[in-house]
Amino acid sequence: MKNTATIGIAALLAGAAGGYLAGKAGSSGTDATAAAESAMRDTKTTARPGATAGADASKRSPRDASEALSEPGQLARMQGLMDLYAGMSSDQLAEAAGKLEDLPMAQRIMASMLLFARWGEIDPQGALAHAATLGPGGMFARPTILQSWASTDPANAAKYFTENPGDFAMMGGFGGPGGGGDNAAGTIAAEWAKLDPEAAIAWANSLTGNNQSGALRSIIGELAGTDPTKAAQLASTLTGDDQARAYGDIAEKMASKDFASAEAFIATLPAESRDRAMSEALGVLARTDPQGAAAKIASMAEGEQRDRAISGIAEGWARQDPAAAAAWVSQQTTEDMDDAMRPVIASWAGRDSAGALTWIQAQPQGEVRDEAIGTYIWTSRNSDPQSTIQLAESISDEGDRNRSIGFATRRWMQQDREAATAYIQQSTTLTDEAKQRILEGGGRGNWGGGGGGRRGRGN
Template identity: 55%
Template sequence: MNQSITIGLAALLVGGAGGFIIGNSGGSPEDADSGNSAMQAPAKLRPKSDRADDRVSDRSARAGARSMEEIMREPGQTARLQALIDMYAGMDADQLAEEAGKLDGLPMSDRILASVLLFSRWAEIDPQGALAYSKDMGMGGMFARPTILRSWASVDPVNAAKYFTENPSEFAGMGRGRGPGGDDGAELIAREWAKLDPDAALAWANGLDERSRGDAVVSVISELAASDPSRAAALAATLGEGDQARAYGEIAEQWARTDFAAAEAWIQTLSGDAKQRALSEAIGVLANSDPQAAASRIASLEAGDSRDRAIRDVASEWSRTDPAGAASWVASQETEDPGDAIRRVMGNWVSQDQAGALAFIESQPAGEVRDSATQSYLWMNRDGDPAESLALAETISDERDRSRAVGMTAARWMREDEAAARAYVESSTLLDDQMKERILSNDGDGGDRRFGGRGGR
């Protein structure tokens, strides 16, 4: 299959949220002279009967002769993935619709894997058919549409954009923090279009309404920054303050991946919040390869969200190889939110050296670092002695966090030794009556999930 495959693990058919993308291997869309001319004279959609690949490889033919159930029983996740790609590559739109009807019969994890591949392929050869099918999927259709739209835009952004602007209600709810799918539809199209023709993508993005324009333009600039950061920076300089800061952050991240020194030099020409955000993003990238070098640049950041974010990114990467060093560094930083960073560290540390993680907690004075580290330790240490874990939970200084951690640990104990846990809960002075009732109900709904809190994030 030679078109892009968008793997948006947004739990397409099972109601999960969020997602991430695996792979983009290019495509062969029809070119557009510009964003405006493209919208005035959109490329004509090919008839459905002509959209299937003219020739199917031997491997695709072999895969097509097998059922989805057979493929899912094949050893090796990579082999299953390739077999599904091959099978769907050899199908026309009607066959894909028939296969989509079989998805509900698969276990959840298999259903997600198959559905994202199926709808990605379907969108490349018959996007409107795939969208029409998604309308009858209920809630699942809300999670399918971002994958369909992105895959369509990856091969035919002109018509994807035209359909999107003419049918906005079909994509309502898409967007970061506003519903399934992650990015807003305009962002998805703009990003994919920019990979093929950044000038046309930018022209289209600039013609959108005020609500969508900024996000779409920033997406184009972000994509352009991967190949031409200087040009991207020049375009970002023309944006309003809020969009400009976001665009500069995207440019800094992309530029730092290929040439950190050049990105850092450019960042020094900026000022204000834009500079802080860009530097934070660049430091986050540097942390992937050299967390200690990244840590040395934290002092260049002013107190605030950008600095806290950079500390979190550095701590997370550093703790993969040296959690003790990362934890000590975080504890020495002046930050408004040390808890997020130390939680990242403890997540790695407990799995590597449980005793060392506990010793760090015990060495810390009362405060947010200790509280956050303790919550993460308790969340990760599922096999620890419940009585010892409860004693540790009781040392958390924040009343709400302490009650949550105690409740989580006691609920877990209820499943291991109900009599001992019940005696503890009934005599506890740290739990209110409502919390005691929730724990003692032991209704089998997962117990500690009800008390997850920040430590489990």
């Protein structure tokens, strides 16, 4: 099998596969996602034609998917499936696709993505026609097919997309930016840019609206790593947020090679694009030099992009020294303290739960302490439940307090429902309404008061 058959499979296993297979089988999204993530972790070894991971390269291909999946080791199973599908005709792939539902969920996720990836190379229109018979679940197979098609024959993939845009109207969350058809356009453009950037650019410029901007941004993302000057020229043709995002993509790629060059590039950008680009670049620098990245924050104006940079630096710093990262974050002024503190405490609690708790308890009342407690409760799985609830009760924000208490209660109810119920009933911190919601939910669902969940960082 050509190596292009594995392009994008990791992302698909984590996203599209979970949705497609959960929809087909009716199993929970959590189970599907967990299975997809497990399979995704094993996609990092590039396949060789005719080879089986960890085995003699002369070993014959498996007779069917069940035989391939009986091999010990995930990588060996993936290679066996790729060897199997590489030798199949379109008709044989169609027959094999009809048997996917006989497989257990995790194996079905792996096999389906590899099968559709191969099918998309040799008979993409046949694969798309089969996907159309899958009902709503077919939309999750189409991204795999389209990307495989575009990786080997982008011109015809582009022609099909132009003539049949409705086939890809539900590809939200896959490929390029935004939602809808521009994702499909972005997928084709990115693959085409690997083979022939000029032809990809010409095609992208023939499009309109979101399709055009999505395709151009995907091309820019590809060029940014190999020809940043060309990428910047192309980005200059965009406008508004599309342009700012494109410049950010270039700065990020440049920073991964040489931060000084990225910084010099950012200085040449229009003023309205600089903070976005610097935020992306600092996120990269923070992986290797978080203190150096933190020192650069002073050059950024307060606002959304500075907040993003703080969160990115905190996340990178937390991997190396969560205590130092926590101390730094606690001194920052940001509208997104939850985004900045969350990765720090999550990383710290995973390494040294007691150390993280000691730091939290030493913080004064306020947003920093509240956000740290909330994250600690969600990530520290082995804490004493009663002590955890008492910690949650000290959160000053009512909505966050009720959510954290509810989450801690769920765990306690799994261990000792009677004790957890008695504690909640006697609580002087919770309102009667909050107590009712928590107890009626049995520790499940939405326990909030005053808002719908923790905020997440936007794009």
